[in-house]
Amino acid sequence: MTIHPLARRAADAHLAMIDTAAPGLIEALYLVGSAAMDDFRPAISDVDFVAVGRSRPDQAELAALSEAHARLAGDPSIPALDGIYVTWDDLRAGPLAVPDGPCVKQGRLIATGCHERHPATWSMLSASAVTVRGPLCAGTLIWRDPARLETWILATIETFWRPWLKRASERRSAESEAALEAAVVERVALGMCRLHYTLATGTVPSKSDAGLYGLITFPRKWHPIVDEALRIRREPAAPSLYRSPTDRRSDLLGFVRTVLADAAATGPNGSPPT
Numbered sequence: 001m002t003i004h005p006l007a008r009r010a011a012d013a014h015l016a017m018i019d020t021a022a023p024g025l026i027e028a029l030y031l032v033g034s035a036a037m038d039d040f041r042p043a044i045s046d047v048d049f050v051a052v053g054r055s056r057p058d059q060a061e062l063a064a065l066s067e068a069h070a071r072l073a074g075d076p077s078i079p080a081l082d083g084i085y086v087t088w089d090d091l092r093a094g095p096l097a098v099p100d101g102p103c104v105k106q107g108r109l110i111a112t113g114c115h116e117r118h119p120a121t122w123s124m125l126s127a128s129a130v131t132v133r134g135p136l137c138a139g140t141l142i143w144r145d146p147a148r149l150e151t152w153i154l155a156t157i158e159t160f161w162r163p164w165l166k167r168a169s170e171r172r173s174a175e176s177e178a179a180l181e182a183a184v185v186e187r188v189a190l191g192m193c194r195l196h197y198t199l200a201t202g203t204v205p206s207k208s209d210a211g212l213y214g215l216i217t218f219p220r221k222w223h224p225i226v227d228e229a230l231r232i233r234r235e236p237a238a239p240s241l242y243r244s245p246t247d248r249r250s251d252l253l254g255f256v257r258t259v260l261a262d263a264a265a266t267g268p269n270g271s272p273p274t
Contacts, residue, residue, distance in 0.1 A: 003130055007035035010047040010078045011132045017072060021064035028052040028134025032124040037206035041233055049083035050125060056087060057102055066109040073107030080107045084116050094143030095122055119149040123204050146202040153199055157260055165256050180245040182232045185252055189229035192259040199263055207233060225251040
C-alpha cells in the first residue's frame with residue numbers, strides 16, 4: 001500500500017521526534033484508518049497510528065512524549081496525529097484487557113485514557129494496517145474477536161449514537177446546530193454506513209468504501225445524503241447537492257434514525273446479533 005505523502009511525512013516526523021525524546025521506546029509503528037486504506041484526505045483526515053514498545057512509557061518518557069506531541073501539533077505542515085501507545089503484550093491481550101493507557105487525541109498526549117482503545121482499532125490492525133516500522137502486522141499475534149467487535153458497536157449505538165440523535169433532533173441544541181456543518185454531515189453519514197458495514201461483515205471499511213456500501217444497501221431515499229457525504233469527503237469545494245443546510249440536516253437525522261433502527265437486526269454475515 002502506498003501511503004499518502006502527507007501521512008508519510010507525519011509518520012516519519014512522529015518517529016524522528018519520539019526517537020529523540022524517548023530513545024528506544026517505539027519498536028513498531030503501524031498506521032490504521034484512512035492513511036492505511038488509501039482513503040486519506042488531507043483537509044479532513046487525521047493520521048491514525050498504533051505505536052508499540054516492549055514496555056509502557058514511564059513518567060519521564062510520558063513527559064517527553066507530551067512535549068514532542070505538542071511540537072508536532074504546532075507544525076501546520078504535518079497532519080494531526082491520533083492514536084495509542086501499547087506494548088506487544090497489549091496487542092495480544094486486546095483492548096478489553098487493557099482499556100486504558102497513553103493515547104493521542106487531536107495531537108495532544110493523554111497519559112491514561114481509553115481513546116481509540118477499542119475492538120475496531122484491533123480489527124483494523126489485523127486486516128489493513130500499514131507497517132512504518134517493525135514486523136508486519138500479518139506476522140504479529142494480534143487479538144481479534146468479531147463477536148466482541150459486534151458487542152462494542154452495539155454498545156456505542158446505545159451509549160453515543162442514540163443520545164446524539166436525540167439531542168440533534170432538538171431545536172437549537174448544540175448538536176442540531178453542528179449538524180448543519182459539512183464536516184459533521186460527512187462524519188456522521190459515512191460513520192453510519194461504516195457502522196452498518198462492520199456489523200454485517202465483521203470488518204471495518206474505509207469511510208469512502210462505507211459510503212459506496214451505503215448506496216448499495218440502503219433505499220434510494222437515502223442516496224442523496226450518502227452522496228453528499230461522499231462529495232464533502234472527495235470534493236469539498238464542489239457545490240452542495242442540497243438546496244439548504246437545513247434540508248441536508250433533515251435527511252441526515254432521518255438517515256441516522258433508519259440505520260440505528262436497522263442495526264439491531266444486523267450482525268456479522270447478515271445474521272442477527274448475538
